[in-house]
Amino acid sequence: MNSSTDLSLPTGFRGIVANIGVKDSTDDLVIVATDGPVAASGVFTQSRFVGPSVLVSREHITNLQASAVVVISKNANVANGQQGEDDAREVVALTARHVGCEPDDVLVASTGVIGRPYPMDTIRAGFADISGQSWSAQLGDIARGIMTTDTVEKTSSATIAGSSAVVSGVAKGVGMIEPDMATMIAIILTDADISAEVLQSTFSRVADSTFNCVSIDGDTSTSDTAIIMSSGAIADVSHDAFESALMQVCTDLARQIAADGEGAETLIEVLVDEARDEAQARRVAKSIVNSPLVKTAIHGADPNWGRIAMAVGKVNDDDIDQNNVVIRIGSKELFPQQVSERELEELSSYLQGDEVLVHVSLGISSGTARAWGCDLTDGYVRINADYTT
Numbered sequence: 001m002n003s004s005t006d007l008s009l010p011t012g013f014r015g016i017v018a019n020i021g022v023k024d025s026t027d028d029l030v031i032v033a034t035d036g037p038v039a040a041s042g043v044f045t046q047s048r049f050v051g052p053s054v055l056v057s058r059e060h061i062t063n064l065q066a067s068a069v070v071v072i073s074k075n076a077n078v079a080n081g082q083q084g085e086d087d088a089r090e091v092v093a094l095t096a097r098h099v100g101c102e103p104d105d106v107l108v109a110s111t112g113v114i115g116r117p118y119p120m121d122t123i124r125a126g127f128a129d130i131s132g133q134s135w136s137a138q139l140g141d142i143a144r145g146i147m148t149t150d151t152v153e154k155t156s157s158a159t160i161a162g163s164s165a166v167v168s169g170v171a172k173g174v175g176m177i178e179p180d181m182a183t184m185i186a187i188i189l190t191d192a193d194i195s196a197e198v199l200q201s202t203f204s205r206v207a208d209s210t211f212n213c214v215s216i217d218g219d220t221s222t223s224d225t226a227i228i229m230s231s232g233a234i235a236d237v238s239h240d241a242f243e244s245a246l247m248q249v250c251t252d253l254a255r256q257i258a259a260d261g262e263g264a265e266t267l268i269e270v271l272v273d274e275a276r277d278e279a280q281a282r283r284v285a286k287s288i289v290n291s292p293l294v295k296t297a298i299h300g301a302d303p304n305w306g307r308i309a310m311a312v313g314k315v316n317d318d319d320i321d322q323n324n325v326v327i328r329i330g331s332k333e334l335f336p337q338q339v340s341e342r343e344l345e346e347l348s349s350y351l352q353g354d355e356v357l358v359h360v361s362l363g364i365s366s367g368t369a370r371a372w373g374c375d376l377t378d379g380y381v382r383i384n385a386d387y388t389t
Contacts, residue, residue: 007139007157010166010191012038012231015137017145020126022119023074023112029126030145032187033068033099033135038231039196040066041203042107043211045224051078052088053110053223060092060104061227064196067101069187069227071146072123073172075112078222087118094127109185109225111148111172143170146185151260156252158245165192165234167245171253173214186211186226186253188246192237194230202243203228210250213282213371214257215290258372259355263379266298267355267372275367276319282369284320287311288358289373299375301351303344305334312360324363329356 009015015032022028042061044054053076060066070091077084088108096103137145143153150172157168173184188203207226228246259267270288275281288294288311297304308327312320327335330350332343339347350356 007155007168009137009139010168010189010231011233012191013189013229014135015142016130016133016135017137017141018126018130018133020129021122022072026074026147027141027145028073029130030071030073030137030142031068031095031098032142032189032229033101034229034231036101037065037067037105038229039194039199040064040107040227040229041196041200042225042227043204043207044226045222047222047224049079049222051076051110051223052085053077053108054225055085056088056092057107057109057225057227060107064200065105066107066227066229067105068095068099069107069109069229070095071185071187072108072110072118073112073146073148075110075116075118076114076223077110077116077118078114080115080117083117087120090120091118091123094124098127098130107227109223109227111146111185111223114222139168139170142187143172146170146172146187148172149262152256154253154256154260156249156256158248160190160192160237160245161241163192163234163237163241165190165237165242167192167242167249169249169253171257173257184224184257186250188226188228188249189231190228190242190246191231191233192242193232193235194237194239194242198239199228199230202239202246206243206246206250209369210247210254213285213369214254215286215371215373255372258374261374263377263382264374265377266351266353266375268295268298268374269355269357270371270373271357271359271368272362273359273368274361274363274365275369276317276362276364277367278369279367280315280317280364281362281367282371283317284312284315284360284362285369285371287315288360289371292376294358295373295376298351298356299377301348303329303334303347303351305329308358308360309335319364320362326361326363328359
């Protein structure tokens, strides 16, 4: 696993990153392209208030291929009616012209404030300005170009076992995150020769166990988009090895998103095991990681395990029996085994660390799931209270 930000893109991909003045002086345009249509897949928000970027990308990905993805950051282009859709399609057309491909082979993603239209005159001028720019962007450049309120760029890369092929990815997202099929914006690239059908099924499965298990604040975005593209440059790659590398990269990015949650000071990982099945384990894990009471207790380094018990109990499954449940913070069992005041004080020191593990065993069967989130701080309140003002 490599999280370095100066990594080259996998073989067969090229990128441009630029500032075109969408909001401020930071980079806000990202284009990643190939020399022709390649296998591609995507997972998107299930919000009923989606933006045209999601609608257009869903439409263009139905044939499981793409030549490019363009990201406009700092502006979500959501809730702008027909003009918003027309603008999104114009961005796609501008990208296709720049790349040299068909508009139908371009995917688009946007992120930022809802309800503000694209500044299209500025965007058109920006595309004209990059006409002579070299396709030299590295992975870290792309990660920075898609950021909004993120404090750090998020990148990850892994070599696929038994080959020279790699899986590399970038992601952004620190707020309005509890995904429903995907999260934030993520672009995953691989040079492994993977068929479109295998790419789709594998990515859907991996995204469900990684990006779908991140929650910062329990809110699902209107613009969640995760895209994967395969250039097919390196043949004879094991599908199992590919899935393993993809899981590593997506898990790493999911953890980075949770750790960089708006105002976050502590990464929370919740492990639920001995559940009826994975779905039940995930429901319980998400209930814990979403609880404001759990999040604030961890922020305050308060080992109040009763809040964890509360979060388990509100998952209304008949086979969850408190007499079979074990609750731990770190490796320390807190229920049903009783702990001393001295042990609670020691646990308070553990809760002051950068990362906290909550481990709950349901005592039912063998289902297991993990979820990632962060503590709830006054910084989160300030960021979101002042977001547009």
